[in-house]
Amino acid sequence: MTAVEPTLLQAFVHNSSGKTRLYIFGTMAALLIIGALFSESLCPYDPYLQNLDIALEQPSAAHIFGTDRYGRDMLSRVIAGSRTSIFSTFLLVAIITTLGTAIGVFCGWARGRADNILMRVSDLCLAFPGLVFALAVAGVLGGGLHNAILALAAISWPKYARIARSQTLSVRETAYLKAARLAGCSTSRLILRHILPNIAGPILVTATLDVGTMMMELAGLSFLGLGAKPPTPEWGSMMSETRGLLQTIPWAVFAPGVAIFLAVMVFNLLGDAIRDYLDPKMRVKS
Amino acid sequence: MTPILQIQNLKKIFSRDGQSDFTAVDDVSFDMVPGECLGLIGESGSGKSTVANMIVRLLAPSGGRISLDGEDVTDADVRAICRKVQMVFQSPQESFDPRRTLGDGIGESLLTAGRPAAEAREEVARLLESVGLSPDFASRYPHEVSGGQCQRAAIARALAIEPKLLICDEATSALDVTVQAEIVALLSHLMRGHGMACLFICHDIALAQGFCDRLLVMYRGKIVEEGTPDEVIQSPKQEYTKMLIDSVL
Known part of the structure; x- marks a missing residue:
């Protein structure tokens, strides 16, 4: 039996050197972010402008992704939605990274009872299926993008706390930390100058890899009606609005679906590329 | 002359969950005068580094007293004593961030x-x-x-x-023999220049012989032998010291 030939993309992902992939996916991610920043000027039409005369039109030269049931241009709404989707994901990842790292470093440094209590709380969060817990929290807090971010933050910090705690525990026993204590460093200086820079690598890689996951989860909450509220364009809620029409006009779901897929893929591959680039073993191989 | 370092009945017990306690340092007492170079030798696990870590307050003693330059520092903070005593660690690269x-x-x-x-x-x-x-x-x-x-x-x-006291915790063990000699020469040159005392912890009795004014031999957490290098090496009183000397010379 002959081996299955890898596709061009697979071959590229596996064989190209870490640096090349880092540049390529970094550029793609940067383009997405810049696009989201200037989404207003990139939209061909006003994403909020309704025109019932052209509702549910098929893709055409004028509206390449067609129009939704209110006659709004899908392409414009997908572009405008990128800002909501991408930046709320960044905000969420920033919150869980900061919160989780702060808790983890505190636990690893202080140890004792506080560490035990916080780690059992994190076990509790990890034991729960994330989205179900987030649904419950969002249900209690009520809908809206801010509450969706808070709900996901409440359940997603433990991963970072675990990493930060274990790294802090290992760094605090190193000879260089003892030397720093003997140099008269205060606790805050020890943590800011010696511990944080030495534990930042794995945390940043996890954060980049998490951008894709969190984007999916936020879109998932929006899809279920617990995230962004209409008429704000957001990919998850756009899919939700048009899901009833999936069998009659599939292109309406297609545009936001592809947008989520592409954004998640780019950030995941960027996370992989950063991880491989920072991993000395992988670097030797390439 | 006030001793630069005074250690009385120093004890360190590590308690382990569910197991019997382990006494790493058992009733250790010694003094050091300013400018002196004292060698603390013994096999690994004999408690030498534990003594060093307690002197610089990276470990809290379970009992006994430590005085630095006439001042009781048994319960002091690292930051309070680090102006008087400093340490050189075993693996140089790992001791820098x-x-x-x-x-x-x-x-x-x-x-x-x-x-x-x-x-x-x-x-x-x-x-x-x-x-x-x-x-x-x-x-x-x-x-x-x-x-x-x-x-x-x-x-x-x-x-x-x-600092008035420098602790070298196996500072030459990770280096090859020629570099060891260079580092020891540098240390003795600097000690003379600064009038600094040095607690030289090492398992190599031959290296300590050439460098130290006085030797202490530690075995299983206790000091078993004390004297000038020549006394200790030529007429060891304890079986363990003889064994340690035989293994090197």
Whole structure:
């Protein structure tokens, strides 16, 4: 039996050197972010402008992704939605990274009872299926993008706390930390100058890899009606609005679906590329 | 003359969950006078490093008293005593923060003592020269220099705040024999220059013989032998010391 030939993309992902992939996916991610920043000027039409005369039109030269049931241009709404989707994901990842790292470093440094209590709380969060817990929290807090971010933050910090705690525990026993204590460093200086820079690598890689996951989860909450509220364009809620029409006009779901897929893929591959680039073993191989 | 270091009945017991306690240091007492070089020798696990870590307060003693320069420091904080005593660690590269330059490491104690950054930089250059390194080593990272060079930088770091007592915890063990000799020569030169006392912890009795004024032999947490190097080596009183000497000479 002959081996299955890898596709061009697979071959590229596996064989190209870490640096090349880092540049390529970094550029793609940067383009997405810049696009989201200037989404207003990139939209061909006003994403909020309704025109019932052209509702549910098929893709055409004028509206390449067609129009939704209110006659709004899908392409414009997908572009405008990128800002909501991408930046709320960044905000969420920033919150869980900061919160989780702060808790983890505190636990690893202080140890004792506080560490035990916080780690059992994190076990509790990890034991729960994330989205179900987030649904419950969002249900209690009520809908809206801010509450969706808070709900996901409440359940997603433990991963970072675990990493930060274990790294802090290992760094605090190193000879260089003892030397720093003997140099008269205060606790805050020890943590800011010696511990944080030495534990930042794995945390940043996890954060980049998490951008894709969190984007999916936020879109998932929006899809279920617990995230962004209409008429704000957001990919998850756009899919939700048009899901009833999936069998009659599939292109309406297609545009936001592809947008989520592409954004998640780019950030995941960027996370992989950063991880491989920072991993000395992988670097030797390439 | 007030002893620079006075240790009385020092004890360290490590308690382990569900197991019997382990006594790492058992009733250790000794004094050091200013400018003296005292060798603390013994096999690994005999409690030498535990004694060192208790003197610099990286470990809390379970019992006994430690006085530095006439002042009781048994319950003091690391930051309170680090102006008087400094330590050189076993593995030079691991004793420097991998993400910071050697210059940052050497100058850190000067900055925490409130010296301005520019002054600290000049002092770092001077310290590097005093240990036989060129001042541009300040901008190198620990992985960019050899073990011997890194240990010289570690000695420069320990000397930065002019301590009265320097503890070398197996400072030469990770280095090859020729570099060991260089480091020991540098240490004895610096000790004379600064009038500093040195507690030289080592498992190599031959190396300690040439360098120390007095030797203490530790075995299973206790001091089993004490005397000048010649006394200890030529007429050892304990079986363990004889064994230790036979294994080297």
